[in-house]
Amino acid sequence: MSETATPRRTLIKGAKILGGRPQDVLVENGTIAEIGSGLPAAGATVIEADGRILLPGLVDLHTHLREPGREDSETVLTGTRAAAAGGYTAVHAMANTFPVADTAGVVEQVWRLGRESGYCDVQPIGAVTVGLGGKQLAELGAMHDSAAGVTVFSDDGKCVDDAVIMRRALEYVKAFDGVVAQHAQEPRLTEGAQMNEGTVSAELGLTGWPAVAEESIIARDILLAAHVGSRLHICHLSTAGSVELVRWAKSKGWRVTAEVTPHHLLLTDELVRSYDPVYKVNPPLRTETDVLALREALADGTIDIVATDHAPHPHEDKDCEWGAAAMGMIGLETALSVVQHTMVDTGLMDWAKVADRMAYAPAAIGRLAGHGRPVAVGEPANLTLVDPAYRSLVDPAGFVSRSRNTPYKGRELPGRVTHTFLRGRATVTDGNLT
Amino acid sequence: MKRHLISATDLSHDDAVLILDTAEEMGRIADRPIKKLPTLRGRTVVNLFFEDSTRTRISFEAAAKRLSADVINFSAKGSSVSKGESLKDTALTLQAMGADAVVIRHHDSGAPHRLATSGWIGGSVVNAGDGTHEHPTQALLDAYTIRRRLAAAGAAGTDLAGRRITIVGDILHSRVARSNVHLLHTLGAEVTVVAPPTLVPIGVEHWPCAVSYDLDAVLPKSDAVMMLRVQRERMNAAYFPTEREYARRYGLNGDRMARMPGHAIVMHPGPMNRGMEITAEVADSPRCTAVEQVTNGVSVRMAVLYLLLGGAEPAATKETHE
CATH class of the missing domain: 3.40.50.1370 (Aspartate/ornithine carbamoyltransferase)
Structure with missing residues (x-):
């Protein structure tokens, strides 16, 4: 699919922008042309929103598209299709591919594949260190200067555990307003780690992944970022203690941002009792106390954004014993439903906050132009239409992603993305990809 | 009793006492000149060992043989498992061979639980030690x-x-x-x-x-x-x-x-x-x-296999129902 130059008009009738009163939204040539009541439908494709919620197109700061290297689990094309189905118009592709996205060449390849897919914009993330090895800085400047225009750098999957390398990376990216997104995991404290360390791990005899392994790195990196005056982003916060640390950093005025995944907002380590590797993820599922702290922090803004950490794996890597299984869950197609379920339906957030946590703020952290913009006249028409009244049981067979490793199979979740627009062009119509 | 023995928590107080009492009976057989019962004749017990453990394996083997079961020893070393075969494919193979019980020793905590709950096999699963989890027998x-x-x-x-x-x-x-x-x-x-x-x-x-x-x-x-x-x-x-x-x-x-x-x-x-x-x-x-624990191990494992596979009824009666 490619963008066409012919004029296109779409009229979305009776949509509740960020959950407000129903209005008509006229989209013309990729831009929001008019917002009002009773707008003329002449020459336009009309979509009866019928009171559904209109949000800015969602932006994911943490997606594993797996290409190049693991096309058996996902490709840029299948991953961006899954993203569109989930209401996303832009995703940030993590760097832990094969080869690693640690050079201008690889990030440009991923960026180009994204443009060719046409389903959503793909903004590559560059590795912080060569081969995610944690020893030598990758050519961060070259990746920034490339066509991919990388501003977010992460060794995600691995922690930048060397304090000096982390300090240098934080300092270095200031030259181009970059940000280092840290996967906070102290490696020695998590050798062989299989699940959250606590009551359940003690019973199951699985090696524990203690909260302190995440929190100690976050504490260190907050202090480093403060010391050198850099931007720090913390990936997938999973513990109540991490929330306290980020809250403290923000109270100091330091430039620290944080994300939480949908699964850490909903699931706990009690699920591991099944030994079903679909619940194996890094950082691991934590306790009910952690889940509630994460929800509260997302609502009050301590945690800035929801990021999926969409991590596709082939069936055989999950259809095995726990210890042999890969870590990770897919999440693009269920993220908004989980956020509605845990945050909106519980009264913790309204849809305006959802727009902030899933579109405005992630685009701002990634310095991503043209995304995460208000639903307002003159803005790019990156839009997502949601039916919050819809209820369904999650059925992986219906997923667009190449992988099926969802932890929500058979679970009832609310909400459905009925339409997604990328610069005015529908990528999803009536719940189906175009 | 449950169909599998994965964890000691699978056993109620009465289950546990029943196993110990049954083991007493089995122990008396060991004192006879002919240490064998026909109870599990025609049944197949597979010892599936992903970890070296000669002691536990021969204990289960002796227990199954004294109950007249056919015993297949499947050791991961030198088998297809060392060539990268998954637990699932190994399980499907054993299922195809008609295993009535699989005694599994595995280096990963939870592997017996997976074997019992994944639908890969139909027989009873007995945990003979999994990782740092449990060793109920x-x-x-x-x-x-x-x-x-x-x-x-x-x-x-x-x-x-x-x-x-x-x-x-x-x-x-x-x-x-x-x-x-x-x-x-x-x-x-x-x-x-x-x-x-x-x-x-x-x-x-x-x-x-x-x-x-x-x-x-x-x-x-x-x-x-x-x-x-x-x-x-x-x-x-x-x-x-x-x-x-x-x-x-x-x-x-x-x-x-x-x-x-x-x-x-x-x-x-x-x-x-x-x-x-x-x-x-x-x-x-x-x-x-x-040393006494080793001797008792055979009696207890006989009791477990007997109760999981033979149940309370004599095997012959059961066959007429099938």
């Missing part, structure tokens, strides 16, 4: 040994109510400890685990047992002291400073044994690290039940 043979030694004659039908059992050693990594804590608690015993704090898991406060770091304080109040094997390599991960320091603080020697009540026994699941967790003097004393 070891706990059963330990409970059986304690009951025999402490209750002497007329043990049938009784549990371990009020017995004070102390488990000493690497609790963190021990599947024997996890299964024993649960089973002995189920049987009414008061369990105390003793270890250096580094070898006690975070979360132990939810276990049905007491925790102590002081072996000497616990010994006089113990009816049985179970010494766990402590791998010397643990020292390299800084769980304790040196072997000698471990042995001094947590090893059982003659002096310490003398502080135990006169009737109290010393147990060890084997293989022993003489000089580490137990001195030769203790290991070779009549109070040490290590």
